[in-house]
Amino acid sequence: MITFSHDYTGRQVDVLAFDGASPSGEVLLQQVMAQPYQGGKVTAGIQKLAQRFLLCLLTEKGSCPWDVTWGTYFMTEAHLGRFQTPLDVYGAFSQALTEIQTQLTAVESETDPVDERFASAVIDSVAVEADVSKVYVTLWSRAGRDRAVLVSIPLTV
Amino acid sequence: MVINLTELSELDATLVAQRRSLLAQYLQEAMPTLDMKRGVIYSLMIGPAAMFSAQSEAFWTELAHSRSLSVIGENPAEADEATVDEILSNYLVERLAGSTSHGNVTIVLDELSSTTIAAFTQFQAQGLYFITQTAFAARETAGSVLAATDRLLIPLSDGTYAFTVELYASAIGEGSRLKKNAILTPVLPISHFVKAYAAEDFVGGYDAETIAASIARLLPGLTARSFSGRAHMAAALRGQAAFERVIADSIVGFGDGEMLRDRHTIFPGAMGGRVDWYIRTAALPQSLGLTKIATLMEKTEDGYGLWQFSLGRDEAPGFYDIPQVWPSDSGDHLGTYTITSETRSFDGTTLANDGFLPDFDISLEAAYSRFQTATVVFKDTNTPTSALTENVSTQEYAITVRVMPLIGEIQDYGSARKYRSVAADLVAKAPVPCFLTLSFTLQLLPGQASPDVTQIQNALAAYVNATGFIGRLPASKLTDIVQEFLVGDAYAEAVDMLGRIRRPDGSIKLLRSTETLIVPDEPSRMVTARTVTFFLDPNDIAVTVQTAEIPEV
Numbered sequence: 111m112i113t114f115s116h117d118y119t120g121r122q123v124d125v126l127a128f129d130g131a132s133p134s135g136e137v138l139l140q141q142v143m144a145q146p147y148q149g150g151k152v153t154a155g156i157q158k159l160a161q162r163f164l165l166c167l168l169t170e171k172g173s174c175p176w177d178v179t180w181g182t183y184f185m186t187e188a189h190l191g192r193f194q195t196p197l198d199v200y201g202a203f204s205q206a207l208t209e210i211q212t213q214l215t216a217v218e219s220e221t222d223p224v225d226e227r228f229a230s231a232v233i234d235s236v237a238v239e240a241d242v243s244k245v246y247v248t249l250w251s252r253a254g255r256d257r258a259v260l261v262s263i264p265l266t267v
Numbered sequence: 268m269v270i271n272l273t274e275l276s277e278l279d280a281t282l283v284a285q286r287r288s289l290l291a292q293y294l295q296e297a298m299p300t301l302d303m304k305r306g307v308i309y310s311l312m313i314g315p316a317a318m319f320s321a322q323s324e325a326f327w328t329e330l331a332h333s334r335s336l337s338v339i340g341e342n343p344a345e346a347d348e349a350t351v352d353e354i355l356s357n358y359l360v361e362r363l364a365g366s367t368s369h370g371n372v373t374i375v376l377d378e379l380s381s382t383t384i385a386a387f388t389q390f391q392a393q394g395l396y397f398i399t400q401t402a403f404a405a406r407e408t409a410g411s412v413l414a415a416t417d418r419l420l421i422p423l424s425d426g427t428y429a430f431t432v433e434l435y436a437s438a439i440g441e442g443s444r445l446k447k448n449a450i451l452t453p454v455l456p457i458s459h460f461v462k463a464y465a466a467e468d469f470v471g472g473y474d475a476e477t478i479a480a481s482i483a484r485l486l487p488g489l490t491a492r493s494f495s496g497r498a499h500m501a502a503a504l505r506g507q508a509a510f511e512r513v514i515a516d517s518i519v520g521f522g523d524g525e526m527l528r529d530r531h532t533i534f535p536g537a538m539g540g541r542v543d544w545y546i547r548t549a550a551l552p553q554s555l556g557l558t559k560i561a562t563l564m565e566k567t568e569d570g571y572g573l574w575q576f577s578l579g580r581d582e583a584p585g586f587y588d589i590p591q592v593w594p595s596d597s598g599d600h601l602g603t604y605t606i607t608s609e610t611r612s613f614d615g616t617t618l619a620n621d622g623f624l625p626d627f628d629i630s631l632e633a634a635y636s637r638f639q640t641a642t643v644v645f646k647d648t649n650t651p652t653s654a655l656t657e658n659v660s661t662q663e664y665a666i667t668v669r670v671m672p673l674i675g676e677i678q679d680y681g682s683a684r685k686y687r688s689v690a691a692d693l694v695a696k697a698p699v700p701c702f703l704t705l706s707f708t709l710q711l712l713p714g715q716a717s718p719d720v721t722q723i724q725n726a727l728a729a730y731v732n733a734t735g736f737i738g739r740l741p742a743s744k745l746t747d748i749v750q751e752f753l754v755g756d757a758y759a760e761a762v763d764m765l766g767r768i769r770r771p772d773g774s775i776k777l778l779r780s781t782e783t784l785i786v787p788d789e790p791s792r793m794v795t796a797r798t799v800t801f802f803l804d805p806n807d808i809a810v811t812v813q814t815a816e817i818p819e820v
Binding site: 121122123124125126127143154158161162165166169174175176177178180213214217218 | 301
């Protein structure tokens with residue numbers, strides 16, 4: 111079942127792969143194409159931008175055989191077990207952010223809706239727990255509206 | 268057919284990117300509301316589809332290239348060998364496999380002792396192994412020589428004894444050919460062994476044919492194999508397994524100035540019906556070792572004498588010259604007696620196969636053919652003749668004859684009633700030889716390492732010896748080859764080419780140039796671009812390496 115918000119009519123949509131976001135509050139997104147007993151969803155606007163942001167962040171650079179330039183080394187660092195302290199995560203994310211900015215702005219065009227165009231992202235906080243590392247990121251589009259993105263990364267020990 | 272799919276990780280990134288853009292565009296046009304920029308649709312659908320589309324395109328491109336003769340010819344290295352073989356088979360052409368060289372080797376023992384060389388006995392020479400394919404037995408007396416593989420031990424002047432065995436190289440390729448007199452060493456000890464050396468240049472030993480070379484044979488493959496037109500005759504010749512490695516041929520016939528045999532008439536003009544077929548069968552003439560009985564013809568005032576022997580048409584068919592005459596019982600391979608006269612003629616008896624005999628009027632017409640014979644007189648400066656009798660005393664000599672292999676066999680093939688033209692008589696001939704010597708200087712820049720001179724020599728010889736009847740040899744072609752071995756601004760200069768044509772009448776024509784060696788146009792002497800080929804032995808290339816003095820700037 112595909113649903114469209116009235117606000118997004120006429121926009122180009124992408125398939126939603128990170129489900130479960132809510133307008134406010136902290137929610138752990140689920141990486142699924144469809145929920146049980148539900149159809150898939152499509153997305154646009156800031157959520158589509160957030161999804162593109164996540165895809166770039168979580169794709170290991172060089173792992174995508176059809177485009178080896180796509181992605182960052184953020185997950186590579188995680189897989190190598192280098193996230194031992196929040197400072198490690200900060201450093202890796204800062205490096206990744208530069209690459210994300212370059213790659214997202216490269217695919218955008220002037221005619222894209224402003225809420226789908228990347229403006230900036232900042233880390234709000236990082237928490238390294240026993241088996242999970244949480245990075246709280248605030249993503250800004252050119253429209254100035256924001257959506258908090260929660261990234262959950264299993265730790266390699 | 269074996270064309271493998273390209274590994275996904277080895278796909279051309281540009282091709283994948285093109286496919287990505289194309290698919291995104293197609294999909295966008297079909298479904299305008301979908302976002303084709305980087306996202307989930309892009310990652311899960313367009314990206315993988317682009318990758319497999321590129322892989323498929325690479326497969327079909329390679330298949331198409333392998334099926335196109337023009338594309339294969341442009342870039343043979345990219346073609347799939349199995350596919351090319353299939354295509355060639357459609358034109359009755361088969362890529363030639365590599366082969367091993369073989370030749371006779373003389374083994375010297377220190378005493379008269381029956382010796383058996385077992386089958387598969389190994390010898391080593393120049394880093395390669397050479398093997399007997401059958402057992403050979405060296406016998407002490409002629410009466411003991413019964414089987415085809417029995418050999419009589421020949422006493423030598425230094426008290427040793429010699430016999431010959433046939434060896435085959437264990438490795439395939441041109442690098443397996445031994446030159447005459449090359450020293451071999453047995454891997455396992457042989458009783459009374461003194462030494463072993465090649466009694467002749469080894470023949471055979473070909474590299475596997477390249478795709479480019481096999482494509483070059485498509486014309487002969489397509490052409491009807493018959494003794495009619497030139498292309499047809501070339502195809503017929505190469506269609507025979509024994510002659511498939513022929514390098515080049517040139518056919519002189521009716522209306523050609525070099526054709527003398529069709530003018531045997533009291534009327535002016537040519538009658539036609541005669542064919543002279545000049546065939547280069549090998550890169551270099553083979554040095555063939557023979558033993559001849561010479562007769563003392565004349566005692567000279569210095570106490571020695573002039574000796575004479577004859578060379579029959581079957582001993583070294585189409586031979587060029589005799590560079591060495593030496594006592595057969597000498598173990599020393601160096602030196603030669605001076606040949607004082609050499610008279611070429613022809614053997615006008617019919618061939619054994621079916622009584623065919625080409626029309627010869629003068630010996631010039633039979634030169635370098637299997638009908639050619641020679642009477643050779645030389646001066647032996649080692650054998651005192653005071654106690655000998657002129658025209659009676661004889662002595663055995665070892666001679667080396669330079670010969671183009673297979674000329675006799677090709678004549679026999681072309682003369683066979685089954686194949687020969689019913690309207691013409693045909694004579695197979697070795698090409699008129701132009702033996703080259705080459706010298707040049709390599710100018711290196713300060714600090715540059717000297718290139719491998721041997722590799723340069725071999726590359727130059729390989730180029731020249733693969734040519735056919737080209738008529739002229741430009742120095743620029745040779746310097747181009749040399750340049751491939753040089754780095755930076757190093758260069759070759761002072762190229763000096765000296766050619767020595769041995770005309771069919773026995774006279775020598777010297778050519779010298781720093782620019783282009785041009786074969787003279789002497790059709791009445793059978794010397795033109797249609798009859799002459801160039802030969803270049805790597806040992807006849809002198810390379811001087813210098814470092815240029817260039818002041819630092």
